Amino acid sequence: MRQAAEDAAESALPKELVALLTGHLNVEADVDELCDRTTFESLGLDSLSLMELVVAAEEEYGIVLPESALDLRPSSTLGQAAQAFEHAR
Secondary structure, three states: OHHHHHHHHHOOOOHHHHHHHHHHOOOOOOHHHOOOOOEOHHHOOOHHHHHHHHHHHHHHHOOOOOHHHHHOOOOOEHHHHHHHHHOOO
């Protein structure tokens, strides 16, 4: 049971990222199904959607995402995007 709690903590996504995915990009997935290993492609998002995500994050939360956020591809994972959010200024 302890391992399950640790795994959940490791796979926790920033609430801002989840809000942008489900609200702004209209991803129709159960929030409990979204984890750090989920790819954008599996959510039906393409490169244009990823750029919309970056712009929306910067506008909505007043942050500047690092250059690595611009390298996100449909095959990138939500965990990789979460790392970009962690390094936002």
